[in-house]
């Protein structure tokens with residue numbers, strides 16, 4: 001599905017988007033590591049995993065970026081002209097799948113870890129979510145690498161089955177554990193879940209583009225933009241919301257910590273829900 005040539009505009013757009021993804025992933029990762037002391041120890045695992053996810057993605061985007069600049073070249077003076085694939089080099093679309101195979105299960109781990117559920121509930125969720133996530137990515141890979149639309153369609157469909165199962169676990173099973181979370185946290189978790197749905201939903205749509213009869217290189221550029229923007233939202237923004245949840249839970253668990261971290265006014269306004277939580 002990789003086109004033989006790209007216009008100057010298409011090349012520049014992809015080049016700049018990849019660069020944006022590297023900066024976003026790298027610095028979100030650093031921010032999350034620096035922010036570890038700003039939550040209670042019991043929530044640090046979730047933040048560590050979030051930082052690792054962004055770090056892994058930053059690494060893979062370096063590789064993707066290099067693969068892209070090696071695969072497409074122009075002969076035009078000053079680089080103003082079409083870019084064509086060099087003989088002997090090709091853009092490696094597979095890097096994304098290596099990245100997702102690691103990061104998608106970790107994103108689900110992040111979510112479950114920040115909830116700090118009872119150990120049994122936690123492991124029951126994870127033993128279902130993690131294999132389903134790995135299966136979803138593994139089944140998508142042969143479709144993405146295939147050069148015909150039929151193979152692409154079949155594996156896309158197969159990969160959608162574990163995807164549907166993940167959504168079922170998150171929106172039906174997980175809901176049962178939410179009523180034990182503090183009220184403010186519950187709202188943020190629902191928001192996070194919607195973000196997950198909205199951003200993860202972009203991947204299968206971008207995957208479909210080459211099959212929709214759009215001109216080859218336009219569809220491919222659309223797919224790269226779709227995956228890249230979704231990666232920023234599903235990893236960076238998601239990680240930052242996890243951080244916010246961990247902060248809120250830290251404050252509601254420990255008044256002394258809230259008093260150190262917040263202004264006096266903010267800490268006092270928290271007192272009510274904290275007392276209620278302690279009683280439970």
Ligand SMILES: *C/C=C(C)/C=C/C=C(C)/C=C/C1=C(C)CCCC1(C)C
Pocket residue numbers: 100103104107136137139140141155156157159160163200201203204207231234235
């Ligand atoms: C950070 C990367 C993330 C969150 C990647 C998520 C990827 C998906 C949800 C991919 C799903 C796919 C389907 C449901 C069908 C077509 C093939 C895939 C792999 C694109």
